[in-house]
Amino acid sequence: MKKNIRVSEPSAEMQEKIKKARYAIANQKMRMVKCPYCGHNTIAVFEDSRGHIQAKCKLCGRETVFDVLNMRRLILRLYKEPRDNK
Numbered sequence: 001m002k003k004n005i006r007v008s009e010p011s012a013e014m015q016e017k018i019k020k021a022r023y024a025i026a027n028q029k030m031r032m033v034k035c036p037y038c039g040h041n042t043i044a045v046f047e048d049s050r051g052h053i054q055a056k057c058k059l060c061g062r063e064t065v066f067d068v069l070n071m072r073r074l075i076l077r078l079y080k081e082p083r084d085n086k
């Protein structure tokens with residue numbers, strides 16, 4: 001399954017953007033969103049993520065469109081319920 005993919009260093013401008021992005025998420029909470037088909041952690045979502053993301057699962061290869069905000073609400077609700085029962 002080896003593919004010949006040419007990998008080259010990103011341009012200086014792009015490398016700067018990558019550095020900035022890493023710095024921007026350094027203090028943000030990250031959570032993993034699981035593939036709805038196989039349960040594999042497919043994407044990492046940060047606190048400032050908004051909108052829709054399309055991702056391909058590395059494990060089963062299925063592509064899914066995630067609505068990041070909707071899933072956040074869902075996950076927050078799941079986390080909050082047990083605490084409220086204390």
Ligand SMILES: [Zn+2]
Binds near residue numbers: 038
């Ligand atoms: Zn999957």
